[in-house]
Amino acid sequence: MRRLALALAYLLAATGAAHASEESEALSARAQVAFERGDTAEGMRLFDAAVAADPNDALAVYQRGVAQAKQKRGAEAAADFEKALALRPDLDAAALELGILRVEEGRPEEAEPLLQQAERNPSLAGQANFFLGIARLRQDDLGGARTAFEKARAADPKLESTCRYYLGVIEYRQGNAGAAREHFVLVQEMAPQSAVGRESSAFLELLEASQGTGTQVYGSLSLQYDSNVVLAPAEGLPGPAISDQADGRVAINVGGVYEAWRNDWAALSVGYDFYQNLQFELHDYNLQDNRPTALLSMDLGPVRAGFLAQYDFYLLETSSFLQTVTTMPFLVVPEKEIGRTEIYFRYQWLDYLDTDFEILDGNDYGGGVRQVFALNEPGRELWAGFQVDNHDATQPGGDLYAYDGIQGELALLWPLPWTTTAQIGYRYRRESYDSASAAFEPMGEARLDRENRVGVAFRKDINEFLSFVASWIGTWNQSNKSAFEYDRQIGSLGVEVRY
Amino acid sequence: MTRRMLSPILAGALLLSAAVGAPAATEEEVGHVASVEGNAEIGRGGVFAAAATGDAVQLGDELRTTDGQIRVVFRDDSVLNLGPRTRLLVDENVYQPEQGRFSSVVRLLGGKVRAAVGKVYREPGASYQIETPTAVAGVRGTTFVVSFDDDSEVTEVVGIRGRVEVRSLDERLGDAVFVTAEQGTTVAPGEAPTKPTVLDPGIYRDRTGGMEIISLYGLGAVASGAALQGGSTVPEPDRAPLTTSKLNTLMDDLRDTTNVVGQPLPVVEGTRGRLGVPF
Numbered sequence: 001m002r003r004l005a006l007a008l009a010y011l012l013a014a015t016g017a018a019h020a021s022e023e024s025e026a027l028s029a030r031a032q033v034a035f036e037r038g039d040t041a042e043g044m045r046l047f048d049a050a051v052a053a054d055p056n057d058a059l060a061v062y063q064r065g066v067a068q069a070k071q072k073r074g075a076e077a078a079a080d081f082e083k084a085l086a087l088r089p090d091l092d093a094a095a096l097e098l099g100i101l102r103v104e105e106g107r108p109e110e111a112e113p114l115l116q117q118a119e120r121n122p123s124l125a126g127q128a129n130f131f132l133g134i135a136r137l138r139q140d141d142l143g144g145a146r147t148a149f150e151k152a153r154a155a156d157p158k159l160e161s162t163c164r165y166y167l168g169v170i171e172y173r174q175g176n177a178g179a180a181r182e183h184f185v186l187v188q189e190m191a192p193q194s195a196v197g198r199e200s201s202a203f204l205e206l207l208e209a210s211q212g213t214g215t216q217v218y219g220s221l222s223l224q225y226d227s228n229v230v231l232a233p234a235e236g237l238p239g240p241a242i243s244d245q246a247d248g249r250v251a252i253n254v255g256g257v258y259e260a261w262r263n264d265w266a267a268l269s270v271g272y273d274f275y276q277n278l279q280f281e282l283h284d285y286n287l288q289d290n291r292p293t294a295l296l297s298m299d300l301g302p303v304r305a306g307f308l309a310q311y312d313f314y315l316l317e318t319s320s321f322l323q324t325v326t327t328m329p330f331l332v333v334p335e336k337e338i339g340r341t342e343i344y345f346r347y348q349w350l351d352y353l354d355t356d357f358e359i360l361d362g363n364d365y366g367g368g369v370r371q372v373f374a375l376n377e378p379g380r381e382l383w384a385g386f387q388v389d390n391h392d393a394t395q396p397g398g399d400l401y402a403y404d405g406i407q408g409e410l411a412l413l414w415p416l417p418w419t420t421t422a423q424i425g426y427r428y429r430r431e432s433y434d435s436a437s438a439a440f441e442p443m444g445e446a447r448l449d450r451e452n453r454v455g456v457a458f459r460k461d462i463n464e465f466l467s468f469v470a471s472w473i474g475t476w477n478q479s480n481k482s483a484f485e486y487d488r489q490i491g492s493l494g495v496e497v498r499y
Numbered sequence: 500m501t502r503r504m505l506s507p508i509l510a511g512a513l514l515l516s517a518a519v520g521a522p523a524a525t526e527e528e529v530g531h532v533a534s535v536e537g538n539a540e541i542g543r544g545g546v547f548a549a550a551a552t553g554d555a556v557q558l559g560d561e562l563r564t565t566d567g568q569i570r571v572v573f574r575d576d577s578v579l580n581l582g583p584r585t586r587l588l589v590d591e592n593v594y595q596p597e598q599g600r601f602s603s604v605v606r607l608l609g610g611k612v613r614a615a616v617g618k619v620y621r622e623p624g625a626s627y628q629i630e631t632p633t634a635v636a637g638v639r640g641t642t643f644v645v646s647f648d649d650d651s652e653v654t655e656v657v658g659i660r661g662r663v664e665v666r667s668l669d670e671r672l673g674d675a676v677f678v679t680a681e682q683g684t685t686v687a688p689g690e691a692p693t694k695p696t697v698l699d700p701g702i703y704r705d706r707t708g709g710m711e712i713i714s715l716y717g718l719g720a721v722a723s724g725a726a727l728q729g730g731s732t733v734p735e736p737d738r739a740p741l742t743t744s745k746l747n748t749l750m751d752d753l754r755d756t757t758n759v760v761g762q763p764l765p766v767v768e769g770t771r772g773r774l775g776v777p778f
Contacts, residue, residue: 022615029533033552
């Protein structure tokens with residue numbers, strides 16, 4: 001008799017538990033409807049009621065955990081997922097969610113076993129492997145991360161573009177430029193307006209310019225028309241007068257960059273540029289520039305910083321003309337969805353080797369800030385910049401050419417169909433010269449120049465190695481000293497190669 | 500044959516509903532979509548529209564999924580989870596708590612459905628049935644899975660909690676059988692249900708797996724995880740380092756500052772900059 005009573009009690013308890021689970025399931029479902037209607041308080045009340053109806057209903061606890069996480073209550077969510085897993089160790093969905101939370105909390109090593117459990121469930125394999133990839137990336141296990149991302153994209157086609165992006169990141173970090181480029185190009189095509197699409201563009205720019213990939217060489221050849229080649233002031237001042245003499249020329253540029261050193265957060269690149277133009281008629285203005293550079297760039301987490309050093313040696317025809325040394329520390333602050341801010345300081349030393357021009361020797365100091373706005377599509381950007389600078393003369397009489405300058409600029413970069421990019425920009429510049437410049441005609445007041453410049457350029461990429469470029473630049477310089485007033489138009493058609 | 504046998508039952512139920520003043524069957528709201536994963540639709544009057552969480556489900560509606568799942572909570576606190584490639588008709592839903600009248604009939608035309616049946620069906624006289632073209636599963640407050648294979652026309656019923664009564668749609672084909680937790684039975688066309696057997700754990704998981712969770716926001720959706728896997732955000736450590744185009748921009752500012760009017764340097768400055776540099 002007693003055995004029968006015990007059996008009945010057990011049966012009633014079991015039946016009660018079952019009923020409670022149906023009740024908790026209905027309450028959970030009603031909570032989902034409440035959440036969808038935006039009634040978060042009612043949704044949470046119903047989830048709490050579902051858990052209260054059957055504290056052992058792992059699914060109700062799990063669902064409440066998801067709702068908690070969605071409301072950014074990470075600790076409460078984690079507690080619910082842990083409880084759900086304690087009630088039902090085979091609840092792979094809870095393992096997945098808890099694993100994702102652990103990755104986001106910066107505890108990738110704790111995420112690993114949870115995500116491995118979820119990975120074994122075919123319906124969760126895609127997501128679990130994706131976050132396994134992230135967890136391994138955080139632990140610098142690049143090989144393991146690659147395997148996980150490959151599995152994720154195979155398991156869930158919806159993850160293709162994001163997995164491709166991370167595979168590109170892995171290849172990039174391992175120095176496999178070709179494989180990285182392949183992934184990033186595909187991401188750009190698949191998801192151009194997403195964050196991964198935009199970042200892929202940034203990586204491709206990086207690869208194109210050879211940062212982190214070792215060596216790059218490049219060159220360009222262009223045919224140009226210049227409406228005003230000889231930009232020299234009037235008689236009695238250095239050089240020939242502004243003559244409005246137009247001429248055509250061929251311009252050649254050859255250069256290369258070599259990454260000499262790199263660690264996890266910094267890289268040092270050295271480069272060399274050679275430039276030569278060959279005027280059709282005004283041969284005295286054949287100009288040559290030799291430019292070695294060194295660039296230290298650092299990734300400091302939220303801020304990127306760097307230091308550029310550059311030397312230029314110019315020749316006019318075959319005579320030494322000018323040498324300059326330039327140094328520039330800079331900061332770049334990426335802003336998630338907005339774009340980036342660039343801040344720089346620049347110092348330049350100018351030493352004219354042609355004695356006719358020595359009066360222009362001096363030091364340039366400048367500082368500026370530019371805000372770059374990302375406009376929803378890779379490569380589509382708006383730039384707005386402001387700069388102040390000062391030219392300090394070092395030769396006797398050089399004060400004639402000492403000035404304070406300010407300038408503002410606005411530019412738009414816009415990708416067009418057929419791998420073509422357009423760019424249009426405007427710059428206003430104002431130079432207030434030293435009082436000594438009052439000596440120029442008409443005398444009595446210091447020289448003041450106002451320059452307006454407009455530029456338009458189109459670039460057509462034929463492939464990753466070859467591009468055509470067409471550009472036009474117009475400059476209108478107004479001055480209260482007529483000797484310094486001029487207009488100038490330069491048109492250019494050219495081809496660029498890089499490897 | 501099956502349809503002819505079913506019709507008098509449905510007709511009777513509808514007449515009963517009308518007699519007690521229930522709203523017109525086609526407009527009667529009987530539940531709501533609690534969550535949707537992937538593609539699922541609600542058909543009404545022959546027109547199908549994508550289902551979304553919160554959508555009303557009316558008497559006579561057809562629910563169907565392709566590669567997705569849908570979860571519906573009914574006014575009687577029953578919950579149906581439809582698996583992928585499933586079609587289900589809401590044939591009858593009488594819910595009159597004041598009179599203690601509860602009756603529900605849904606028709607599974609193909610695919611798989613998991614039912615958690617509300618406690619109201621424990622009341623005397625209450626009836627909850629899932630019909631397929633070959634079988635009827637009737638319960639009183641329990642959870643189970645019914646699947647119907649379009650090709651073989653075989654119905655399978657697997658118990659999760661409680662007890663399910665399963666019989667052939669043709670009542671002449673033998674007695675009903677009772678399926679309890681982790682047991683299963685099948686009903687082939689023109690045959691009586693097979694004797695329920697305890698399922699191998701692997702088979703049980705296979706039959707019931709993937710049917711119990713249709714998450715509020717989709718799996719893996721917690722916190723910023725969804726944005727991360729959707730590619731709409733890229734955490735700082737995974738972003739591109741400083742690019743040279745950005746440096747070029749800065750470097751060409753340097754070029755500008757070498758603009759000493761009266762010297763040939765603008766020749767260099769104006770024509771050397773690569774695209775990506777304003778001037």
